[in-house]
Structures are given as structure tokens and as C-alpha cells.
Amino acid sequence: MACTTILVGKKASNDGSTMIARNDDGSFDEKKLIVVKPKDQPKKYKSKIAHLTVELPDNPLSYTASPSVDNKKGIWAACGINSENVAMTATETITSNARVQGADPLVVYSKKDPETGKEVIGGLGEEDFVTTVLPYIHSAREGVKRLGGMLEKYGTYENNGIAFSDNNEIWWLETIGGHHWIAAKVKDDEYVIMPNQFGLDHFDLKDALGKAENYMCSADLKEFIEKYDLDTNLSSEFNPRRIFGSHDDSDHVYNTPRGWYMGRYFSPSKYKWDGPDADFTPESDNIPWSMKADWKITVEDVKYILSSYYQGTPFNPYSKADLPTKGVYRPIGVNRTGVMAILQIRNNVPKEIAALEWICFGANPFNAVLPIYTNTDRIPDYLSKVTMDAKTDNFYWTSRLIGALADPCFGSCIQLIERYQHAMANASRKIVNESDEKMISSKNFSLIKDANIRLCKMAERESTKALTSVLAESSKHMKCGYSRADN
Numbered sequence: 001m002a003c004t005t006i007l008v009g010k011k012a013s014n015d016g017s018t019m020i021a022r023n024d025d026g027s028f029d030e031k032k033l034i035v036v037k038p039k040d041q042p043k044k045y046k047s048k049i050a051h052l053t054v055e056l057p058d059n060p061l062s063y064t065a066s067p068s069v070d071n072k073k074g075i076w077a078a079c080g081i082n083s084e085n086v087a088m089t090a091t092e093t094i095t096s097n098a099r100v101q102g103a104d105p106l107v108v109y110s111k112k113d114p115e116t117g118k119e120v121i122g123g124l125g126e127e128d129f130v131t132t133v134l135p136y137i138h139s140a141r142e143g144v145k146r147l148g149g150m151l152e153k154y155g156t157y158e159n160n161g162i163a164f165s166d167n168n169e170i171w172w173l174e175t176i177g178g179h180h181w182i183a184a185k186v187k188d189d190e191y192v193i194m195p196n197q198f199g200l201d202h203f204d205l206k207d208a209l210g211k212a213e214n215y216m217c218s219a220d221l222k223e224f225i226e227k228y229d230l231d232t233n234l235s236s237e238f239n240p241r242r243i244f245g246s247h248d249d250s251d252h253v254y255n256t257p258r259g260w261y262m263g264r265y266f267s268p269s270k271y272k273w274d275g276p277d278a279d280f281t282p283e284s285d286n287i288p289w290s291m292k293a294d295w296k297i298t299v300e301d302v303k304y305i306l307s308s309y310y311q312g313t314p315f316n317p318y319s320k321a322d323l324p325t326k327g328v329y330r331p332i333g334v335n336r337t338g339v340m341a342i343l344q345i346r347n348n349v350p351k352e353i354a355a356l357e358w359i360c361f362g363a364n365p366f367n368a369v370l371p372i373y374t375n376t377d378r379i380p381d382y383l384s385k386v387t388m389d390a391k392t393d394n395f396y397w398t399s400r401l402i403g404a405l406a407d408p409c410f411g412s413c414i415q416l417i418e419r420y421q422h423a424m425a426n427a428s429r430k431i432v433n434e435s436d437e438k439m440i441s442s443k444n445f446s447l448i449k450d451a452n453i454r455l456c457k458m459a460e461r462e463s464t465k466a467l468t469s470v471l472a473e474s475s476k477h478m479k480c481g482y483s484r485a486d487n
Helices: 098-103 129-136 140-154 221-227 240-244 256-266 299-306 395-442 445-475
Strands: 004-008 018-024 034-036 044-046 053-055 063-065 079-081 087-093 160-165 170-176 180-185 191-194 215-217 339-345 355-361 370-373
Touching: 004 087, 004 160, 004 170, 004 299, 018 087, 018 160, 018 299, 063 129, 079 129, 079 339, 079 355, 087 129, 087 339, 129 140, 140 160, 140 170, 140 180, 140 215, 170 191, 170 240, 180 221, 191 256, 256 299, 299 339, 299 355, 355 395, 370 395, 370 445, 395 445
Parallel strands: none
Antiparallel strands: 004 018, 004 191, 018 339, 034 063, 044 053, 063 079, 079 087, 087 160, 160 170, 170 180, 180 215, 339 355, 355 370
């Protein structure tokens, strides 16, 4: 999955919450939002891609998930928040290099190994991570430990980055080859950007192998690096990105430009991002993984940046100007996104209502984000009842239709889209504020169900209104239009 991730520490956000968010950029995957109850969680899990069977612990927690509607290729739960207010998003596909892959090959399923002729069971992957980890953890740190242990035991068939959060901490884990891994705690006052590359650019190996206060890793990582001469750093500083990552030409059009644009947006005064003497350009390999923003980051900021397409730069694919650089870089808000979720754990409300999952479907430049309280046993049909056929009675397909109609008529439709996004944002904030106050004053947190229903009804009204207006406008630009007055 070619995705984009942003992580926001509790002191970097406007309300003291932690936020982890990711665009799940599949291949126009049909997605939904559900709650998986303990009775529905499998005791024995078998992956469809790797044919791997995993025995799961007893007493799972309930959790939200955004699985694929068509499960022929597996669950692909994508992200969620469990009943202990621990969030997880998996995964951000990252890069590696031949030195790492040759030392610790990926564990890829093979029906018939060319050398032995036997079936080779694969390791864990994006299909499996959320389902096998999120229901069994009670903190972000515990999530790293559980997943790290599973990677060492089963291996993985792909290079991935996974985020965990609770109300206090955010942890980021990156896989290294088939069985190794590395993880770091996000600084409370910083944000992290991840555009499909190995991200970590600093690591304290002594802490990871000792007290593990801010870093963790597979137990033999130091020996692994030394045995295979992986350290390519000239100085004594440990830069994992230099050792384990890639620096390919393709990175400079597909990955690094997204990191550049996110840093340029959040930290314009910290570095120079434009011009001949810029500190970082769209093709820089050394854009920092973690930075301080120029302001306290909001949910709306996260939605905006994960919807972006290089607005205000010569790389904007929708620019009216005929520029040679237009559309040369892969946008953050891309057409094939299945789901984007901002997983927010708040510290300014009781724990019963602390977890909000802000969710949207389809191409982010044209959709709107909707908050849902996750401490519930049921998600309204507008989000959970999604079919493979396009219909307008759910948030997924309505969002996809709005985007597909608006994109070819960007100039005339973008104002309608902005009105829709603002209307949804304003109404969402209003309903959450009112619902918070009502539940806190009454101490009746079962009202979460009513709040979620109210949020979904609002989203259905606003989305239907937006679809109607965009359809009317895009119809005016059909090629088959004709009038006698045209002559």
C-alpha cells in the first residue's frame, strides 16, 4: 500500500490529544467502519496471502476496524481504536535496500519453493497486523512489544511502518528485512511525517537494548548490523534511514516530495523550503522524520495536509498555468485512497469518550472527514453497511462519487467541495462539543450511540447535498452538450 502517515504528539496538538493518521492508498478498495466484538474475534487466525496460521490469546478487547468489503484477499483492517483507548494504524509501506534484504530476506509465501519443491509459509503483513495485535494491547508501548515479538517469530513478507498511540505516548515501528525491527517514541512536542520511505533518521541503540525508555528494537539488531557490515554512516551518529532505507531515483518523484510538502506546511519558519538556497527540496533524502510545528496542530490541519496536492507550488496538477513541473510528483491526496482515519485519543474529557476516529473515504481532496466515538458496540449503517455496488445510502460510495464527478471539472467544482468540507467540519465540531457536554454532565456515556447516529445523519444530509450540487455542475461540462444558439 502506497500510503502517507502523520503522527502528532500530545504537546504538539491544540487540545493535548495524541493523533495518528494515515491515507490507506490501495487500489480503490471498498472500505467500511465496524466494531469487532470479542465474540467475533477469531481464536485461530489464518492469513490469505501468506497462508500463515496464528494462535491468538484469550480475552480480546473490542475494537474498531476498517476492513475491505470484499475479503477475498483478507481482512485488511487498516486501523482502529480498541476499548482501552489504544490506537493502531497499519501499515505505511516503506523502503529498504539489497544489503538488508540479502541479510534477512522477506518471508514470502511460495506454493512451491524452486529449490526444495516444498510449500513455504509466508510471514505477517498488512493484511494481518491490526487483527492480530490491536485486540490484545493496553498501551502503545505494549503494541510495539507484541508486534515486535511476532515479527521475530513469524517474519514479514513486506517492508512496513506501524503506528501505535494511547493518551500519553505515540510509538512508531519499522520493519527491517524479514525478522528485524526498530521502534521510537514520538516526542510529545513534535510531529512525524512518513511518505513511503524508511523514516527514522536518529536512534539510540544503547537505550533500545537497555532501559528502552524512548527506543526499542529486535534483540540482536546490533549484532545483525555488525555481521553484515550494514552501517554506512561516516560519523558515530546512528542514522537508521541511511543504513536500512533506500535513496532511489524513484523516491525523488514518489516519496520525498510528499515529506517536503508536509514539512513546508507545518514548519515554514524552521527551515527554508523554496528557492535555490533551500534547506530541503522535494528531492532531498534528508528531510527530518520528526519536527516542531509553527503552531499547535489540529484535526483540520491533519485532514488538510493528507488531502493536499501541492497547492501553492508549481507542482499542482490542477494548476491553470501550463508549467513543465505540473503533476511531476505523486500527490499526498491521491485518487485511489480507500480510507483515511485520524485516530485521536483526548486528554481533556473522561476516558469513556476520549477516543474519536475521524474517518473519510475516497480521494481526500474532494471528501469530508467525520468523527465517530469508538467506545461503542455498533457503528451506524451509513458507515458500516457498504456493498461492492455503488449506492448513495452510505458514506463510502457517496464520497467516491463526489470525487469522481468533481475531479474533471475541478475549476468549477472546487468551491462546492470547499463548502461541503467546511459544512461537515463545522457541524462535526458542534455535535461533538454538545455530545461531550451532555455525556459529561449526565455521566451517561451510553449516549455515545445517539451521538454517532446524529453525526451520521448530518453526514448523510451534507454529503447528499454536495453530490447533488457537484452532479449539477459537472453535467454542464459534458462533451455532448449542444444548443442551436451555440452556432
